[in-house]
Amino acid sequence: MSDDLVFYTNPMSRGQIARWMLEETGAPYRTELLEYGTMDSDAYRAINPMAKVPAIQHGDRVVTECAAICAYLADAFPDAGLAPATIDRADYYRWLFFAAGPVEQAVTNRALGVEVPPEKTAMMGYGDFDRVVDVLDGWLATHDHVAGGRFTAADVYVGAQVIWGLGFGSLPKRASFEAYAARLTEREGYKRAKAADDALIAEMQEAAG
Structure with missing residues (x-):
């Protein structure tokens, strides 16, 4: 510590x-x-x-x-x-903030039952849910990682969105998403973090009776 x-x-x-x-x-x-x-x-x-x-x-x-x-x-x-060289950060920043912006907004709005009329999608930063999913799917279908051909911090954030989305049904089960999630959940860093949080959740639930 x-x-x-x-x-x-x-x-x-x-x-x-x-x-x-x-x-x-x-x-x-x-x-x-x-x-x-x-x-x-x-x-x-x-x-x-x-x-x-x-x-x-x-x-x-x-x-x-x-x-x-x-x-x-x-x-x-x-x-x-965990970060590409500064001159190679275009995809790194693009997808890190795509997940923090359009993906988060589209998934949250859908979970809340927010329906955006077709004529109003231009007012939304993400357009519509299906477009966000298709764009992310298109990238992950042709890239093992989101930037620089290797694991970076952007994969932690994008990956967390995908892993969570598949687990809770807030993202559709696309082949690219499932393959990406499978790669990331085999990482030792992910396993350590998940084990630590699962143990804390169990302790909290036991304490709550």
Whole structure:
């Protein structure tokens, strides 16, 4: 554990994405668990005024939002090789923020039952759900990883969206998605992160009776 890198999370949250990224870096970190209902405390709002997890504190720097955490950690721990060279980051940034923007918005709106009339799709940052899925499918059908021909921090965020989407039915079962998820879930960093969060969830459920 390390007090230089602190991870604020709840295992039943998007904090699972940040933990996976932390495990991929190999850097030591300390975990601070927050229960739902306690995140609005003054102490935690000083870390994240949005009163949600995850967040990381690295020295005197605080980073929130999963995509930003992934990108930051890749740069903060370059020896892990989780970001392409600066001149090769076009696809890296493109797909990292495609997942954080259009994919997140399209999936969330569909889950909430938001129906966008065809004539209003131009007002939406993502257009419509089917187009988002088709675009992501088209890329992953021809690329084992989203950028640079190898695993990067962008795969943590995009991969988390795909793995979650397949597991909970918020994304359709496309062959490219299933193959991509299968590759990523075999990574040791993913397995360590998942085991840690599953253990914490079990402890929380046992404590709750």
